[in-house]
Amino acid sequence: MNIQNIQTALEQLPIPQSMRTLGSEKAIDSVAERSDGLYIKLQFGFPVNHIRQALTEQIQTALNPLTNGAPLHIDIGLSVATHKVQPGVNTIKGVKNIIAIASGKGGVGKSTTTANLAVAMANMGARVGVLDADLYGPSQPTMLGVAQSKPEQQDKKLIPIIAEGGIQVMSIGFLVDTEQAVVWRGPMLSQALQQLLFQSQWDDVDYLFIDLPPGTGDIQLTLSQKVPVTGSVVVTTPQDIALIDARKAVDMFQKVNIPIFGVLENMSVHICSQCGHAEAIFGSDGGKNLAENLGVPLLGQLPLSLPVREAMDNGSAVQMQASQPAVAEIYTQAAWQIAQAIADKGKDFSSRFPKIVVE
Template sequence: MRQLTPPQQLCIWLNQFSHPCLRSDWASQPGLVYTHEDDRYHIELPFAANTLADELRQWIAAQADRPVAGDICVHIVPKTLQTQVASPVKGVKNIIAVTSGKGGVGKSTTAVNLALGLAASHARVGILDADIYGPSVPMMLGTVHAELAVRDERWMQPVLSHGLYSHSIGYLMSQDDAAVWRGPMASKAFQQLLNETEWPSLDYLVVDMPPGTGDIQLTLSQQMPLTGAVVVTTPQDLALADARKGVAMFEKVNVPVVGLVENMSYHICSQCGHREDLFGTGGAEKMAQEYGLSLLAQIPLHRQVREDIDTGCPTVVARPESEHAQLYLAMAERIASHLYWHGQVIPDAIPFTHLK
């Protein structure tokens, strides 16, 4: 079907709709709004953002001064963005690394809820557990006993759960075996996970990186065609000092840092609702300002978040209406939109070739 340029007054009218995930001239960007010969108008949001799409549909329905007569449909079609490392992973449009300078700050919990949050926007999403020394994604997704299928004795098939495709070294061997690997072995194992997994076509692949900023993390960041990186920290000085090293590492390898997630930001007592800043306050916000980064989310320390992840059903799917799930969903939309607005789109027509 032939695409026609939409009337300019439609784009100007749509630009009146504002949202934190949009720029003020969003509708005037090439390709976002178009019309078909059937007199319907289409808005293609180029990143995963279901809440935004719903709000936009409601806004359109509520306006009395619509400048065109035909239906206006809103779709989500995530675009592929350019990366520093040129060789793409077959079938994968965008790769987001989730890292932390320090262990135990909630990086994997954030990565899993981010991936499920992107999937909640009807995006096709995978998660690769690159935390080779402590793979926790299978436990968090309830897939510890999953049998990994392999095609032609080479191509590993990711495991599907909660609508999310996952792969982890944890599906291949016991955690104790992986924990004794040294740098080159770990990096080789990771290469295999990255290149010999037969991902279905994915809009986003979230990579749960090993904690820290040493050689192994640096090598992984250079091996992967990363669209962007998210750094998880707590408000504690110690974690923030390590998060700074994480930001510096990605800058060194020219991977754009999308922003910071402050996990365990505060604690709400499940008995009385009292709020307590267990690990201090304001640290990540100050660091974000210092580095010119976005503070993408502040996630409280809450028993339910821990219980959900321990039972293999993370909060975003276990209780999607809860306050915590909403924080993760907003975080996912903010990350997806930031990547798009700060990236360069690769036209869909370019075919992918597999990394060898």
């Protein structure tokens, strides 16, 4: 068995559902022949649970002629790095990468998108968190099924609630009466966001999704100036009026040097639950055209779906994705594109630099 030939064959193997190879991603950690077969250890900088089976089968097919039928032992690991954020902002202990989910206006499904992207990323094998920054209308506790929970405190830090799928959740909805109006001005909102983020004891989160309120106001400004954001996703419907506001969100991120990973178009079509007829109630391809004009990916086009709406109201996003594979696949592919885009960014090494103290 020629290990060098095996290494070369592995490096040329394409990673399923991508334009990448094992060699281009430097994913081959080790290849070793032992008495009971060939041991291959792979290490990825993005989660790959959703393609694990396809990848394993590709490796077995490619190496079979080179191993004389020896058993293969394939270990696939994940090590997500902390990537660069906007200049002058320090990263947060316990959080590697932050993705801001934004829209220019309300009612386009931004919170639904945040919850389902988090579930999809967790299903792909990542450690995931959700910060509900929509302080006027916190909905993540309900959508992720933890509305009745209260975070504990430890060493003056809040311990995020663990939702199904291992998702760490923090929201103002845990701390205030959600039936009472939040009548806070901008500075109070900004302070609350920073406290929720910086005073929470995040536990080794690979990707933290921040569900932003609609618009481009104080919360968004605080996010761009104080919070280390790896990148953003803009959610819109195909409707012209939603696209006008979505462009404002895009413009805001561009002005504060936060990259946009893509546009996700929600409510693309309505599919009748009785007859299956599909109708573009809000117009066609608005999000797609916006993404093309911006030169960013269209992460997906999601239907207006009764099971999704029911799951968000019932706090059963995990079960919904398990029972609705077509919808789950759209969210998975969107999360997959986001994870790859993050992996392509430069790494952040600021935590390795010693702090200089002048006495």
